[in-house]
Amino acid sequence: MNAGEENLLKSISNDTLLDLTQRYGQSAFGFGPGHITGSPGGRYPLTPAADFLSGQTGKSNESGGEQTSDDDDDRFDPLDPRKRGSAFDDDKHGGPLSKKPKEQRSLRLSINARERRRMHDLNDALDGLRSVIPYAHSPSVRKLSKIATLLLAKNYILMQAQALEEMRRLVAYLNQGQSITSPIPTPIAPFGQAAVYPFTGSALATCAEKYSGTPASLFKQHNDKPC
């Protein structure tokens, strides 16, 4: 395990980490050498069905009022020989789909295309989320998996909320003109999440440095030890 993996593993709260490792194992965190973002093959290989649809039912794609109809084609790799779902195989080899009336088949393909666009939009949103999460975006680092992206985003939001609350309390404290050396009252955790906020005001000084948007600050948010 390299340093990057360790850092990311530290980012997950204990309960979340336990849950993740139980459900998905450590690979749920999306690390592994050699897996590079934007690796060959792309995320959206061209399926023969999609190819068919782009030529046959492009009109229905536009009818959805979404802006992604062109994007879909851009993502596809016509050279990718990968085959997709069983239904397509059935279709290709004269399966159930090909036995359906032409109208039904057309409708099914249209529905498939819509679903594909929907999932692409969802993935675009996830990419947007990844882009604002402070983790290593280096090409040599594997892209965060979907589940890891969501969990890190949750941690990041909680961390930011807590940092904001700490800052507010500090400002309020300073405005009162009290001595900085007197103990700062135990902060009330925002959003009723006291159990997941290990920080106290006394830890603010050391934590503040690490709230600079670096991955480490996010990674350690929910560790037992503050910062």
Add this chain to the structure above:
DNA sequence: TAGGCCATCTGGTCCT
């Protein structure tokens, strides 16, 4: 080779 992750297809359900 097993397991993780992912894209796609599909049928069902709900909503407008």
Add this chain to the structure above:
DNA sequence: AGGACCAGATGGCCTA
């Protein structure tokens, strides 16, 4: 009726 959303199934790619 048509579209959005969802979950299950399936199969490919990649890594340990």
